[in-house]
Amino acid sequence: MLMHIASSLLAPYVAVTAGELFDKLEYPPQKELGDVSLPCFAFAKTMRLAPQKIAEQFAERINADQSAVRALAVGGYLNLFFQADHWKSDIVASASETSYGHSDIGKGKRVLIDMSSPNIAKPFGIGHLRSTMIGNALVNLYRATGHEVINVNHLGDWGTQFGKLIVAYRKWGSRVELELAPIKESLRLYVKFHEEVEREPALEDEAREAFARLEQGDPETRDLWQYFVDESMKEFHKVYDRLGVSFDHFTGESFYNDKIDAVVRELREKALLEESEGAQIVRLEEQELPPCLILKKDGSTIYAVRDLATAMYRKQALGADSILYVVGAEQTLHFQQVFSVLGKMGYTWAEQCRHVPFGLMTVNGKKMSTRKGKVVFLEEVLDEAVQRALDIIDEKNPHLPDKQTVAEAVGVGAVIFGDLKHHRQLSVDFNLEEAVSFDGETGPYLQYTHARICALLRKGDYEVLQGEHFVNGAHLSSETAWECLKTLSRYDAALQEALRDHEPFAVARFLLDLAKAFNRFYNSGKIIADDADKTEVLSKLSLAAAVANVLKDGLGLLGIKAPREM
Structure with a gap:
């Protein structure tokens, strides 16, 4: 929000469109350097001035014209300080809207996303999590910015691997075992083939011949292949349902x-x-x-x-x-x-x-x-994550209604966030114990922060107060409140960064920053105080509600549910 305000505010001074300026703006590394920063080096050639001098000129003109923003030139950067009293109520109001941070910048554009793509007759392992959930987050991000999205699961259902599997089944398999556990038996047979081929290389020729018969439409071979496809799809759908992932096309x-x-x-x-x-x-x-x-x-x-x-x-x-x-x-x-x-x-x-x-x-x-x-197996990882979440709930809140559903949301969400909190191009060493923890940079930490706010809103009769009073930014005067508000204002920029770089990490990182900022605000003083007037309570609860709104939306974009109670 503040980034967009800054780009619109600066545009008349620098003779560049607000859209072009938005891409040039940065967040300073320390809050003492301002809320938004414009590097002026790019203007040096056209203006024929040193970047420091350009920043000084811009700052002088802005400070003469504006009262809601203060500008300061520092080493070639134009740093903007938003005056808190002017912006508090606007940020709360904007961040409380259901579509906050979303846009229509992609209207009229159709994006196709190829994602997940497991191999037929092989287990849906935890290694498939990355393509599935990075892809799902990108689907959600593109849709949140107005794009029409088609997501496609390009299944690995063809190739010489099926020749190998068919040979292995005919030599060492049985229909009974295959029907009892289609995927695990298929894996056993596939592994068996690669063990045996080291002793008997001619098996590779048999596999090629078997696949050739499949390509030629041999009825018996085709029927066996179709069985592998059908049984695999049943297993895949079970996992996708738990992950909350759907596809427009399975091709x-x-x-x-x-x-x-x-x-x-x-x-x-x-x-x-x-x-x-x-x-x-x-x-x-x-x-x-x-x-x-x-x-x-x-x-x-x-x-x-x-x-x-x-x-x-x-x-x-x-x-x-x-x-x-x-x-x-x-x-x-x-x-x-x-x-x-x-x-x-x-x-x-x-x-x-x-x-x-x-x-x-x-x-x-x-x-x-x-x-x-x-x-x-990913399903086994999800099962264990859900059980661990359930154990924690039984210990901390044993009387929680519908705790199995909550444990499913927390356990599955922990696994998803345990992946998406990393830059996608980095390798990830998955650790279930760390992922399911309610402390640290985890999905359960974000979900718990959201649930804690929901409990706070219920305790403070937030919906009743909304009808009787109004939000007054003067009651959000603490430093922790302003830092929380400024963090809230960055949501739209985080979504645009995630979309530009195809990097769900940007959303995950923002959500962690927001939860930490809110918890500092929460711990800095009572939100519902006995001696406080109702306008003050409403103002603080409204900030909390705005944070909950954004946490829920951001988690949803990552494919994670946000329970109201935990």
């Missing part, structure tokens, strides 16, 4: 099988395919990239050409203006090649395709591997 790799030949034909017609050691490639030297393999020596396709067909379908059939791929950082080169090939094909919209990479997730320092059977 696996197999969906694009009939679209690949057209892509290969177009590459040939545009003279982009070249033979290299029997294979067909597209050269990308001008982009300083290795060649993109399109067809293997035997004429079979690989997933690069499948991703070309996928991108073209998403643009042409689904009408996406931009396409985001929330996929691990290890696929960076692959997407650089795919986007470059699309560009060479003449598709200028390839510039609107973006890979949103994220770092590896380990568990207690250990990397996951499906081939070796080293997988931590």
Whole structure:
């Protein structure tokens, strides 16, 4: 809020639009340096003055014209100090609105987000959490800023891995065991194949033959593949329901099988395919990239050409203006090649395709591997997190109504926040005990702060007071109240930063800052005092209610519920 006010206020002085100014503004590293800061270095060339001199000129003019803001020039920065008494009530009023921080900046733009994408017949491990929840947060952020969003689950339901699984099932599996536990038995068989192939390399040829029969439509092989798909989807939906994640489209790799030949034909017609050691490639030297393999020596396709067909379908059939791929950082080169090939094909919209990479997730320092059977099932992690949350509730508030539902919200939210509180490109070592703690920078800490405010509002008859009195900023005179208000005012900027950088961390970090600022205010003096007049109580409760409103909204954007009682 203050950032937007500052950009509008400064625009007439610096001859730049408010929108352009907004991107240049910063928050000073220490509160003593002001509330919002404008670096003046960018104006030095056009104004032919030193940045310090430019800042001094701007400050002099602003201080002569404005009373609600004080300007100070410090080393090439124009620092603005918002006068608290003028802005308190406005901040409370704005932050109390249900749509506070949201905007329509994306109106008329359609964004497609490719996210989650687990592999069929393999467990939904905790490693899949990152793509799923980073992607889900981006879906929510884009929708909160007016974009039309299509989210797609690009399931890994095709490839030689199914040949391996089919061979393993026919050699070492049984229908009875498979039906008892489809995913765990599939994992056992997949691991068994990779153990046996080290002793018997010919199994790889059998797997390729089995997949070839699948591609050719062999009825028995196709039926077995379909069984794996159907059973996997049942398990996936269970996990998605618990995470609160839904999709507009489940379109696996197999969906694009009939679209690949057209892509290969177009590459040939545009003279982009070249033979290299029997294979067909597209050269990308001008982009300083290795060649993109399109067809293997035997004429079979690989997933690069499948991703070309996928991108073209998403643009042409689904009408996406931009396409985001929330996929691990290890696929960076692959997407650089795919986007470059699309560009060479003449598709200028390839510039609107973006890979949103994220770092590896380990568990207690250990990397996951499906081939070796080293997988931590996400559903088991959620179960344990919920049980730990329930144990804490039983200890602290055993008579809490509907405590199982609350424990589910807290446990699942703890796992989600334990991921999203990190920069997405950093590797994350997940620790369940830390994630479920009610102390420190955790999801439960934020949820508890929200629930504590809700209890405070009930105790203070907030809804009754609203009808009888008005908010008076004079009652929010403490330093902790002003710091809390200023933190509240940064919500819209946090959402825009998260969207600009595709970084849900920006929202998570803001929520932690807000909860800490509120708790300092809460602990600095009584909010509901026996000797206080009702206007003072209402004013303080209104600040608390605004914080609760923003905490709930921000947690919701991250995919986390905010219980009213804990």
